[in-house]
Amino acid sequence: xxxxIKDVAKEAGVAVCTVSFAMNGSAHVAEETKKRIFEAIERxxxxxxxxxxxxxxxxxxxxxxxxxxxADGLENGILLDxxxxxxxxxxxxxxxxxxxxxxxxxxxxxxxxxxxYRKQSADGLIMMGTKMGETPYKELVSxxxxxxxxxxxxxDCLCHSVNADNEQGAYLAVEHLASKGHRRIAFIxxxxxxxxxxxxxxxxxxxxxxxxxxxxxxxxxxYGSFASDSGYAETExxxxxxxxxxxxxxxxxxxxxxxxxxxxxxxxHVPDDLAVVGFDNSVVSQVARPSITSIELPMLxxxxxxxxxxxxxxxxxxxxxxxxxxxxxxxxxxxESV
Numbered sequence: 001x002x003x004x005i006k007d008v009a010k011e012a013g014v015a016v017c018t019v020s021f022a023m024n025g026s027a028h029v030a031e032e033t034k035k036r037i038f039e040a041i042e043r044x045x046x047x048x049x050x051x052x053x054x055x056x057x058x059x060x061x062x063x064x065x066x067x068x069x070x071a072d073g074l075e076n077g078i079l080l081d082x083x084x085x086x087x088x089x090x091x092x093x094x095x096x097x098x099x100x101x102x103x104x105x106x107x108x109x110x111x112x113x114x115x116x117y118r119k120q121s122a123d124g125l126i127m128m129g130t131k132m133g134e135t136p137y138k139e140l141v142s143x144x145x146x147x148x149x150x151x152x153x154x155x156d157c158l159c160h161s162v163n164a165d166n167e168q169g170a171y172l173a174v175e176h177l178a179s180k181g182h183r184r185i186a187f188i189x190x191x192x193x194x195x196x197x198x199x200x201x202x203x204x205x206x207x208x209x210x211x212x213x214x215x216x217x218x219x220x221x222x223y224g225s226f227a228s229d230s231g232y233a234e235t236e237x238x239x240x241x242x243x244x245x246x247x248x249x250x251x252x253x254x255x256x257x258x259x260x261x262x263x264x265x266x267x268x269h270v271p272d273d274l275a276v277v278g279f280d281n282s283v284v285s286q287v288a289r290p291s292i293t294s295i296e297l298p299m300l301x302x303x304x305x306x307x308x309x310x311x312x313x314x315x316x317x318x319x320x321x322x323x324x325x326x327x328x329x330x331x332x333x334x335x336e337s338v
Contacts, residue, residue: 004046062095127148183246222237230255
């Protein structure tokens with residue numbers, strides 16, 4: 001049977017409360033006594049019951065990752081990098097990571113955020129792909145519940161956040177294509193402009209087109225979605241223009257792969273007739289033929305930094321109100337499609 005705290009106390013020749021004080025640092029214990037206690041813990045391979053400790057400390061030593069149903073990354077595997085980064089940081093501080101997914105077709109989509117708080121199943125939350133609805137945001141803030149947004153917060157959202165510089169990533173894509181001699185560069189958004197990443201990528205594209213070529217033409221901009229065929233119709237329209245683009249930047253790798261398929265169906269060769277750049281540096285970009293030049297978001301580092309920030313917030317290392325906004329640069333991976 002697993003050793004109990006009573007077994008440790010008996011082995012060390014001390015009271016149960018002394019073992020608890022030594023482990024929690026909640027009261028002074030003589031160094032010699034503390035040494036005996038930890039030697040006993042080692043010999044007995046004692047592991048404290050986290051649930052029982054939580055009743056006393058009011059902590060679960062869990063951090064939650066709350067994922068929206070439409071979070072960019074569910075279909076291309078970048079969520080795994082986020083989880084890996086969270087796990088690396090959480091493990092350093094003896095925290096575990098729990099996942100909470102938005103319930104499909106929920107009447108109140110953000111209820112899963114409040115469930116984690118109301119059930120006290122985690123000490124803090126990291127939110128991914130979440131639109132900051134007024135009700136959950138106000139309740140979390142009013143109760144001073146620790147949370148970090150994985151994404152760009154709106155101007156009126158006073159919360160800690162970690163985000164990739166999507167604007168810089170799109171600028172990088174245009175810059176790369178311009179260096180290869182392209183001037184007619186089109187852009188397909190990754191999804192609706194209600195999502196901050198889509199807004200930022202479009203802003204970066206417009207800024208780069210302005211800096212390099214004096215501006216972006218509206219006819220060279222198309223609006224993608226999370227639909228599986230997003231990229232087909234948009235590519236057909238763009239390539240039917242009298243002065244067609246010689247390059248297309250797709251807001252997601254999944255869309256970039258559809259762009260290539262449709263272009264080839266129409267008789268164009270990639271990259272000779274049309275260059276294509278994607279976003280996310282997902283597996284899709286690496287296994288496609290031709291392989292797709294793609295902008296990588298540092299999702300593993302984002303996960304690591306978000307968990308580190310959240311744990312500091314939980315443990316009082318940083319102020320709840322002195323919000324930090326961490327923005328990490330994107331990286332371009334050049335491949336066969338350009």
